[in-house]
Amino acid sequence: MAEFLMPSLGADMTEGTVTRWLVQPGDHVDRGDIVVEVETDKADMEVEIFEAGTIEQLLVPQGEKVPVGTPLAIVATAAAPAARVALPETSGPAPPLAEAPKPAAPSPAAPRPRATPTARIRARELGVDLAAVHGTGVAGAITRQDVEHAALRRAPEPAPRAEGRRLLVSPRARLLAGERGIDLATVTGSGPGGSITAGDVERVAAPTAVAAPSLPSGPAVEVPSGRPRAAGRGPIAALMERSNREIPHYYLGIEVDMSRALDWLKAENRKRPVPDRILASALLLKATALAAHEVPEVNGYFIDGGFQPSATVNLGVAISLRQGGLVAPAILDASAMPLGELMRRLQDLVARARAGRLRASEMSSGTITVTNLGEQGVDFVYGVIYPPQVALVGFGKVTERPWAEAGMLGVRPVITASLAADHRASDGHRGGQFLATVAKLLQEPEHL
């Protein structure tokens, strides 16, 4: 058996296109016969063969461009008839033959799919199983294009990290992730071979979320199932379990017309330099803090069988972490804080929470917690209280709704504020007053 190779028809020729085969499998050829026409960058040439024998197989279909040295055909010479299995794998690193059938491939007894050498190389590169590819080349052979099409069809699923496969992580990245409590399974690698580098870990630890898009999400949301249990979930799980076991929750909700607040905010932000602009989240937080100050039954701790109201409002803000998990650090004395300052604290808190640099005092000092799930499209939040606090305030998304006021029907941006409160510390009457106060305050945004 002999291979008939793409010849070099000039010193600078690196590849050639098979334009026409002049022989077919089964044809007898003699030394010097013209067997194929090849097009190079410079000319079309007729190529002769130097072996005598029978054309066993054409490996490169017409129209395909291949590098010099690529086997074009297999010739069964008189001395050695072609062995059908041993296809040449000359270009590219040749893997051991035993490796060639992919795990999903048919049993060893099944015939090896007919494919061009370039198709085989490409299939290896793209991880395509040749047995599943339909060939469009000569005699049904699989061409490089067939492989690439097959790879494209399969592409939409972004190859998930196979379970049990060890993540590629640089030693430094592993060290950093350990120090900062980052779950490496949540980090996308950008290093050599897709490995996770220190830079990748740092990006997860300190995302460029300084422009805090909205009030972050809170405890009512579960991370999608199937993910490994994320760092930080353990303590939260215990706390929430305790909350639902011990605290008799009641829930109230109120729809709030946000048109005045948003109009005012728009006008106000026009006056502010870009970095000082205020997000609607800050308005909601400030209204909540002021209302909690007015209705002290929702602001404080339930400890040792009794409610202890707090003189200041330390507003806990539920922040979901990118790598999973949840924290609710507090903005201290939020009710007394000017809006601009509150905004800055919020941005700072989100950035530090995601960088894992919160202070212990912030973690334990909240007297009431706010969670905003509007960004996730939630309408109504049925919150779970953060023990030993006694209330959790939730905000949904702002949506345009028909709204009747003073006998007129209009379309207004509306948000639903909800309260989950501890019935041992307050009742529905006071809870209702608290929500009504939030709603009222949001109608006078200039006083916030």
Place this chain on the structure above:
Amino acid sequence: MSGAVKTTCREALRAAIREAMQRDSRVFLMGEDVGEYGGCFAVSKGLLDEFGPERIRDTPLSESVFVGAGIGAAMNGLRPIVEVMTVNFSLLALDQILNNAATILHMSGGQFNVPLVIRMATGGGRQLAAQHSHSLEGWYAHIPGIKVLTPGTIEDFRGMLWTALEDPDPVLIFENALLYNLEGELAEDAGPVDISKARVLRSGTSLSLFSYGGSIPKTLEAAVQLESRGIDPEVVDLRTLRPLDTATIIDSVRRTHRAVIVDEGWRSGSISAEIMARIMEESFYELDAPVARVCTAEVPLPYAKQMEDAALPRVETIIEAAMNVVGGNG
């Protein structure tokens, strides 16, 4: 700060030999063709006229003999500079270098130092084929009892010799022959330099390129091209392969977290392998990518120009290795 003069590594080295001869009457130069012919790389041209045949000595073509003679002279109070034409020929004197020069201090119980300097040309790239082109300095760096210097800059061609002569023990200087013609600026008052420290030739943050000898200009050029791709490489000239300045190497890795070693030697059992091992031993947790290296292909160095070029480290292969190590995020 005094002015700078334009010169070549060859002239800088000749100036160093001349200075050593003038400063210390115990210093003399010997080797094949160093006198009448002026040295096969013309390093000692003119020195015979200046210092006479007593101090610029032509020797028979027997490396074992004249290296041995140098060892004897050094033990008896002189300060010989022995020139061996190329590192390939030095193997004929390997017994003298390894079994005598490197061990006599130890074997004599500390009675006899061997203050000998052996200079030899090394490296490929001149189409001198497989018996004149190899880079075996990494081999010599394996031997305790000697020091191995690999100048890669004009300053070091000018300054390493005197410091080597001052050393009480044998010092081997490997001069990459492609560098003899390297032109550059040298301070007018340039003189002896330290031989115990690696030197950061270019500070950077993206990765460390460790290099020495004939690979230094290539590495610096690669660094310039990498910079235009938004990568900020550090270039460290190892300068001395034995003893290795591990502290400077590790310090650089701690700052850049990535390393590529450029070594004209063959990779198996090479000095680059040793450096990789030390980086792994001492800064494993600092690494953000596998350490890579650019070495000479493991073949007897070819004669044909394009094949020789393909076998040796090149600017492009250094860039390629650096890009691989840096990965997608610069």
